[in-house]
Amino acid sequence: MSQSRQAAIAGIHEYPLRVAPGVSAMQIKAASLKAALDDAGLKWSDVDGLYDAGDGEGGGGLGLAAYLGLKPRVIDTTQVGGSSYEFHTAHALRDIAAGRVRVAVTTYGSTAASSRMAIGTGGRFGGASWQTNMEAPYGSTLISNYAMVKQRHMHQYGTTNEQLAEISVATRKHAMRNPDAVKAMTDLQFVKVDNITVADVLESRVVATPLRLLECCMVSDGGGALVIVSPEVARDIKKKPVWVIGSGEATKYRENGGDITVSAGAQSGPAAFAQAGVTPSEIDIAMIYDSFTITVATCLEDLGFCKKGEVGAFIGDGHLAFDKPGLTINTDGGGLSSNHPGMRGLFLLLEATRQLRGESTSQVNGAKLAVAHGNGGLLGATHTGGTVVLAAD
């Protein structure tokens, strides 16, 4: 099957600071959009499709369009947690292919670190809802939720701590090559801003069994923007286009008798690969949402890079780093070691684009096909999977 060329990533920007006191999330979004449009060689007034996860302030498309001063023809305020940006890309592809949009943008801004926003260490309590009434009394933290997936995965398949630690090790190796990530770890006062070993991961403190500190993402400020355009617009952009050739969306939640080791990616991944007309074995580089090691492990299986239950053996040889043969992941340093302001899905698309342009600080030579897979919500409870397949010419 030939790959479609219906929409292309034309401009990207990643807000460089991970600690940005005195700056608002909305300011990060606006500044990032300007820089991403400049990256593409497009004007503010060219934007006619606005996609937003409502992260800056309430109201999503309502408040953001007014703040930015845009009058888009298509407004999509999909908010599905960290994978919102994969969903936005899927919707932009659809809207551009339908002729409704020429220049689609999605932006992200967060001051999670500066405002000491609890994105995962506490329980989740709110007002009355059917779900909080059933769950709030038990003190299940975000980390313990993911930890329950790891516990079950280890029990069900024999996956080991050593194997999963390879994800942290490879990701840190990439982070140490990315100046923004090194500055992030420094500014956020990491104990050790250096490469780490499997032993370092296994000796780090247990946060919620069996997850250890070096298996958990950081909490940072940050943001960015993504510009997706029609093929006609793509002809005149400054950088080479990165084509959006497939997408998939799915959700999953606690189910009676369900298998917690299978994520929504088991549905979104095959859908995206089918639309793209490629198979996982053809993919050069995978950006997989690394909220925790287990998120990456589970999603690698669900996307079909290996069989369910075999990810331990798949990653256990340490090949995830960019300079080893085999599948490479998260070359920007990931959420584990570069940035995690709460919804990391945008950065997966940004780094995949850098790889396909040849601009990564841990470049995989000749990378032509990439996948970005976001996981939003709680892997061991209600969550979403958004998969996007990208191609360079």
Added chain:
Amino acid sequence: MPNRPQPHFPEPDTKHYWDGVKEGELRYQTCNSCNAVNFYPTAHCQACGSGSQAWKVSKGEGTVYTFSVVMQNRIPGFQELGAYAVAYVDLDEGFRMLTNVLVDGDPTTGVKIGQRVRVDYEKQDSGEYPIPVFRPM
């Protein structure tokens, strides 16, 4: 007594469940149309959408599906607990619930996947509703 967060009302889907907890009953639903076990409680059946559901009372016995021991939680109501085990327990009637498994001694060694557990209603300082937790059988 523990001081866990209480359920909040009005909340029409879960009220009957919590009324049951006050009476020492662990209630769940089955669908009158398709017989699916429905839990957490909702007015509609999550398998077929029917609005006709029957309330049943569980024996309160089940198996630990998975768990994690939270080593520290600074949120009031949990910081006093020290390390505590969050778990999904599969009840014998076919529903899965998030809960805590309480053991004597260290939960990191005392809780295991596959462990048989039974419900216990833990009285709370925080309010009138006891909280259903589980202990090894």
